[in-house]
Structure formats: structure tokens, C-alpha cells
Amino acid sequence: MKANTQAAQPVPGRKAGTNRFWFVFKQQKLLYLMSMPFVAWVIVFQYVPLWGWTIAFQNYKPARSFFEQEWVGLKHFRELLQDERFYLALKNTLAMSVMGLIVGFTVPILFAVLLNELRWKKFKSLTQTISYLPHFVSWVVVAGLVYKMLSLEDGGLNQLLMWLGAIDQPIQFMAKGEWFWGIVVLSDLWKEMGWNSIIFLAAISAVDPHLYEAAKVDGAGRWRQIWHVTLPGIRAVIIVLLILSIGNLISIGFEKQYLLGNHLVVDYAEVLDLYALKYGLQLSRFSFGTAIGIFNSMVALLLVFTANALFKRYSNESVV
């Protein structure tokens, strides 16, 4: 029955005029019902906070309505640019995100290439499976493990270094500011290396095996095969992912810095988001905190554009 009525209706494409929209709308009302509530959802939770950027230009008082707020222009931004700690946070943010991008991008490629060269398949899949594992545990757990491994009394690294005779005295890694950037970047690498290599491995498996045969016949050793066959073979994927991870520079985040940092290394651990949390939210200086947030977004955008421009300049590929 229902099928009949549907078939009897004119096909939307044939019907012209202003009624067409409402006609299709009626026909697709279920599709609208399935998507519009969620669109409203997204607007509330993702777009409304953008409107909140206006409070960076006010002396925001929570008790007042929007029209009663006192507008102060760029006052909070000027205050921000005069604060020494802001520049510290900016420096740390830039340093850790750039170091993280370089290390966090190249090592997984290397790891994937070397995994691919393993001949014993069982060992290969075991290594692969285990290497994903840290990706799934939280930063809280990872920070706990890092503290444990680097601790003074019972830390695995100190024990190893003492055993090797590299040091006579255990080092208090977590209390030394100059180690902090390295610790953040390396623990990030520990957590994500295996996971980030999945996609490169997949790309490598798509490389034509005949190319390896041909390279072997030409007398290429393993390193030469990697250099002349594997890496060029996954070049396209590398470039796509590089662009994507440059895009991810936006989400520098602060989880690692918050969890791994402590008061002794604060001069190296404070990033822009933490700065906003500490000097904005926790002190209820909402306007100042929002100004930091806006600045953070601007820095992120700047990073992306700079990276993208450099990339365009030094590679022959045309991207974005």
C-alpha cells in the first residue's frame, strides 16, 4: 500500500517552482528530525561559546546581563602583553609543540619502516599489538608511570643508568626544569608511536612488491631498498599526514604539562592553556582568561600558517 502511494507521487526533480522546497521538506521530514536536533546541539555547545569571546572586551561581571556589561576595548589584551609570565607560557607552548611535531612525526615513520622489514610475521604482529597499547591508557596513568620510572629512589631509568655506570648519583629528573620539555616530548612519543605508525604501515603494504624485486636484482641492500622504494612509495601518505598534523598544532593542549609538571619546573611547564586556567578561571578573572584563550587560538593559527608556508617553500609538492 505504502509503496503504491510513494510511487504515485511525482519525482522531486520534475516539480519546479517555490513549492518544491516544501514538498521535498515534507517528504524528508524524518531526515530533518534525525539531524536537526543534533545540529541545534552543535550550535549550543560549539558555536555559543564563540559568542563568549565578546567578554574579552568587557569588564565581565557574572551578575550582569550582556547589555549591562562595561566595555573596555583592548584593555585585557594590553595587560596580557605586559605580563612577563605570558611570554614564558608562549615560549613553552611554541617549544613543546614544535618539538612534538618534529619527533612525533618522524619517529613513527621510521618505526613503521623497520616493523615492515621484520621477517618473522608472528613477532611483527606481536610488536605491533603491544606498541598500540599505551595509546589507550590515559595521560593520568602515563604521567604516573613516568613519575615512577624517573623517580629518585626506585626509578627504572636511574637504576639502569647506575647499573651501566653512566652516573654515580640518581638524578631527580622531574625536579629539573631543563629536562621538562624533553620529558614531555618523549613520553608523548612513548604513548603514541605505535598508534601513529598504523597508517604508515598500511601505506607500505600497498607498495608494489615488484619494485622490491627489481631493486634486489639491481643489488640494492636493505637500506637502499628503504630509501629508494619504501619511502618514495609512501611519500603521498607522509605529506597528507604531515599537513594533518600541522593542523593539529592547534590543539597543543595542556594535559601533559598539567600532569607532568610540578612547582619546581613551572617555568618550563606553563603553557598558554594552563596560564588561562591559573590566571583566568581560578582567580575568576573571566575577561582576562578569555583574552588569553583568544590569543591562544591566534598563536595556533599562526603556527599552522607558518608551517604551511615553510612547507610550500621547501617542497615541490603543491599542497593546500
Place this chain on the structure above:
Amino acid sequence: MAQSKPYSRLNVSDRLFDIGNVLFMIVVLIVTLYPFLHVLALSFNDSVDTVRGGITIFPREFTLENYKVILTKDSLLTAFVVSVSRTVVGTILGLIACSMVAYTLSRRDFQARKLVSVILLLTLYVSGGLIPVFLLFRDLGLLNTFWVYVLPGMVGAFYVFVIRSFMDNLPHELQESAKLDGANDFGIYARIILPLCKPVLATIALFLAVGQWNSWFDTYLYNGSSPHLTTLQFELVKILQSTQTSIEQARFNNVAQQAQFVSPDSIKMAITIVTIVPILLVYPFLQRYFVKGLTLGAVKS
């Protein structure tokens, strides 16, 4: 280039390469696994004995006491229940929301398709930031409620696009014939499309569940003053920070104060294990899905 190399010499260097490679991988395995095994060993070790140090990957004085202590602690029990509930509710709601929106986007004839895509796409690039979001949640009355965990992140644009691209690859004829059989749009989604999307839904479910289970910052920011809404990860953060306090105080050698703040190491490690185990239980079942999913993505791009 290297045409003239004798085959036998090449073979030796090949073998050296293989040996070096295997050794490297063994180092990677040890570096990855050792911290987990060490923590596991500590969690099963007598907490007084642990202080003596020197434990590697086997407990020296085996005991279940640490687990007994944490499993009878009220705050941790609450935290466990809240963590499990937010994971289950958040995953289910997220899957329903994301797959439903994805289905409407996969329908090429859907009028509002472009509009919905653009609205979702922009959210990948812009966000309001810490304080505007906090103020919004306050105005919506979400602070100090369970819902702040599951509602804001329900529609994830990235997940919607992943599910949608999977749906795009399903044969279109299925929907046509279902329509002829009298199914409406919702029926097609629920009875035809969803069952076919199992692999991608399993992958997204894993991502959603891991995200829910692992997050702590929302607890800290929005529910920090509601002890009945605490989560396991947040309890772990509090314990971790007590460790940091001890590092700072180590400078002053104030032993009495240290002892007051720091719970025994073995108990900390037991909590760590409790927060890891659920992930370890789910992970092997879903692994084949996400590896396949990501692999397909790579080959396509």
C-alpha cells in the same frame, strides 16, 4: 648504483640488518611493557615491603591487601561506578547521535545536507576556549551534574564524518529496495544501514569509550566540588599530585608532612591498575576493527 656488489656480501649486511632490527624491536617492547609490569608487580606487593625498593617486574611479598584497601574505600567505589556509567551512557548516546547524523549526510537527496556538513565541519577548526565554555555550562546548569560528562561531546564532527564515509560505500540498491518494501527513512537507518555498519560503529565505540573512561579534566573543572560525581581518573590525579607535593617537600626534608600527604606506593599502583584493566579487556576484541578501519583510510587517501 650498487650493481656490482657481490651477492654474498649483500647477504651478510642483510643479515646484520635483520639482527639489528630485531634487537631494536626488543628494546621497544621492553620500554613499552616494563612500566606496566613494574606497576603491576608493585600493586601486588606488600606496601611496607615496597618502601625497601628494588622491585622490578615480580612482587617480592605477594599480597592482595592493596586491592582490598582500595576496593573498600567509599570514594573509589563511587568513582568506579561514575566512570563506568559515563562510559556506557556516553558511548551509547554518542553512537546514536553520530550515526544518525551520518546517515542523513550519506543521503545524497537530503536537502539540508550541505548546511549540516558545513556546520559540523567548522567545529573542527574553531572552539570557544576554556572560559566561555565554562560560563556556558554554568548558565545551562550543567555544573555539578552527571550530564556534563555525556551531553557536550555527544555529536563529534570527526566521528560523524568517519561513519558517513563508511556508509557512502554501502551499495545504494539496498536502500532503494527497502523503500519499495515500504520502509521509511528511519526504518532504513535502523534496520538496514546500522547492522551493515558494525565495523565502523565498533571502532567509533572504542574511541568514544576510551575517551570517556580516560577523561579527568571535566571532573576537575566542572564537578570538582561534588564528591559523588568523581571519576577514577580524577582520583588518580589527586593521588598523583600528592606525589608531586612530596617531591616539593623533599627539599625541606619534612618527613612528617610527607607521610601525611602520601598514600603508600603500592596502593597508588593498585589504583593505576584498576584504571587500566577495563581498557585492556576491551582492546583485543576491537583491535581488528580499528586496524582495518585505519588501514582502509590510508589506502584510499
